[in-house]
Amino acid sequence: MSFQSPESSPSSILLEDFGQKVDLTRRIREVLINYPEGTTVLKELIQNADDAGATVVRLCLDRRQHSTTSLLSPSLSAFQGPALLSYNDAVFTEEDFTSISRIGGSVKHNQATKTGRFGVGFNSVYHLTDLPSFVSGNYIVMFDPQGAYLPNVNSSNPGKRIDFVSTKALSFYRDQFEPYVVFGCDMEKAVSGYIVSVPVAGFESSERE
Template identity: 45%
Template sequence: MSSVPSRRTKKRNAFGATSPPFIDYLKDILRRYPDGGQILKELIQNADDAGASEVVFIHDERTYKKDSLLSEDLGQYQGPALYAYNNAVFTEEDWLGIQATGRSIKRNDPHRVGRFGIGFNSVYHITDVPCIFSSKYIGLLDPQEKIFGDGEGGFRWSLDNDEDRNLLITLRDQFQPLRDIVKQVSDKYMGENHRRGSVFQRDSFSVSFAL
């Protein structure tokens, strides 16, 4: 007689640690990373780890149109916003790290003091949907998965992809805030290359789920 446990027995006897729901984990991160000036410090630290030599924070008090948006629910984010610009460009590793909540890509690098996958999430104290524009990519994060539905936690578009580029042009109101802020800082900080550097956008009037 075989002593190998059956699949049913294995399932009945299954025992092991489980990961918490993502939102619960994010709430715990926010408790460990307080709001206020600490948020700006985290972004400065991330910029320093990326090799940036300049960091600029901008509060845009303008309100933008809501006619052409990815989702009607994004209309609430067309109001005043806080932007953080630095003159370093995201690497593919950085894009992966910003999605890896609680799993920092910096943990094995003694020369990088920050925790990109963790510290960045302090921005959820002041926004539910942060937006990132760096090099050829624009990324929008929705960890609560309320904006796009179907379990989508956000999207990233490439300016080098024809389909993505046409979408960005069609949804003009959605991305007009980024166009305006890039134009504002380009002459002084970006020079002729408007795709150099990284811009983070955070709506300053949203209510974070974790609060």
């Protein structure tokens, strides 16, 4: 009796990856229409903190200019300058990570105590930046919907999550993590809270058109 190898099985021959996809940048533009520029970003960052049950919220316009020697990619150097920073004392759960990765489809609708528009409001940060990021617990998360700055990203994988506690990421990319050394965070251990970084330098409004 002979067996077909997986490479030559009918499914591998006949089935081609194909499915409905969302144009992420177009979807973000649609979201921004409903979240006008101005104080909306600040309100939404505070709302996110409230949703998470935070008891402390801090906002800061960080004017520091960080080194660009050890970054994940040279193209990220434009985002090592001034940024709007937000801190709250609620640590992300795995459910929170799942929720923030969805646009218009977060898990908030199953939680009566949480307000906001199903997490869509977080995306108002794209009024100010092309590369928002945040750190909570063991992880730093960076979103790159255009796939223009982070290494090895595409329309199906428009961002990165890095465990900076359990890996040697900090030793390889120390400059990349410097913007988060604020609000008592040293990036040497898990962050007891949630810090959002919205770089305002390097933002190209023409990318939205």
